Amino acid sequence: MTDQIPKGSDEADLRTRMLLVCRQMNASGINQGTSGNLSARIGPKSLLITPSGLPYESLTEDGLALLEFDGQWIGPSRPSSEWRIHRDILAARSEVGAVLHAHSTHCTALACLGLGIPAFHYMVAVAGGQDIRCAPYATFGTQSLSDHALAALDGRKACLLANHGLLALGATPEKALALAIEVETLAQMYILARGLGEPTILDAAEMERVLALFRTYGTPDFPDAELRQKAPSSRVIHR
Ligand SMILES: [Zn+2]
Numbered sequence: 001m002t003d004q005i006p007k008g009s010d011e012a013d014l015r016t017r018m019l020l021v022c023r024q025m026n027a028s029g030i031n032q033g034t035s036g037n038l039s040a041r042i043g044p045k046s047l048l049i050t051p052s053g054l055p056y057e058s059l060t061e062d063g064l065a066l067l068e069f070d071g072q073w074i075g076p077s078r079p080s081s082e083w084r085i086h087r088d089i090l091a092a093r094s095e096v097g098a099v100l101h102a103h104s105t106h107c108t109a110l111a112c113l114g115l116g117i118p119a120f121h122y123m124v125a126v127a128g129g130q131d132i133r134c135a136p137y138a139t140f141g142t143q144s145l146s147d148h149a150l151a152a153l154d155g156r157k158a159c160l161l162a163n164h165g166l167l168a169l170g171a172t173p174e175k176a177l178a179l180a181i182e183v184e185t186l187a188q189m190y191i192l193a194r195g196l197g198e199p200t201i202l203d204a205a206e207m208e209r210v211l212a213l214f215r216t217y218g219t220p221d222f223p224d225a226e227l228r229q230k231a232p233s234s235r236v237i238h239r
Contacts, residue, residue: 005062011048014040014173015061018048021173022056025102028177030184031056035165036102037080040173041090045069049086051077081141088146089153089169096157096169100176103165106187110134111160117183120190120199125210126182127158137162158183 170176
């Protein structure tokens with residue numbers, strides 16, 4: 001860690017967490033070589049982002065570039081060539097704290113056919129809507145690609161990029177990674193299902209029901225009238 005980044009500071013902590021997520025991108029198999037990239041919001045108009053073309057095995061906390069929204073950056077290596085996508089999403093979506101991009105195999109296979117992921121499985125709602133769209137193709141690193149991505153992400157936390165890969169957003173780098181893994185798994189399931197026939201697509205009303213449930217999933221507000229939490233003191237010890 002450099003002198004300018006005090007140990008234990010929010011920035012030092014975020015750099016450490018981002019590095020861990022980068023390594024998990026490799027370990028989970030969603031990352032291919034140096035193609036993926038990760039960013040996280042660090043200030044109102046700035047972000048930390050993985051550098052261009054450096055394998056995550058040799059990346060350190062100091063190797064992450066600090067990038068301002070106007071394109072100025074500080075760091076030992078230049079930011080990922082897809083910095084515009086990261087900048088534009090963080091600028092447009094205040095609820096997003098981290099952006100993950102990867103060329104994960106199954107998402108990319110679908111995207112090479114220009115296919116998104118329809119509601120063949122209820123978990124498609126994890127990306128925030130009725131489907132996971134595929135943004136039209138544009139050359140990597142261009143403003144056009146970023147514009148297409150932002151449009152495909154409208155009302156969503158993930159999208160595919162035609163002939164390219166996957167984007168996943170989250171409040172934190174860890175949440176963006178969890179979503180990326182979920183979407184890659186859905187892409188794999190969808191490809192397998194399509195290999196067997198034409199999957200049944202859940203209708204819009206059912207997906208609305210699932211989306212409503214997902215808003216409270218994992219919280220005490222999740223509706224299930226038959227499931228009632230008892231006080232620990234009411235526990236009977238069975239011997
Ligand atoms: Zn890419």
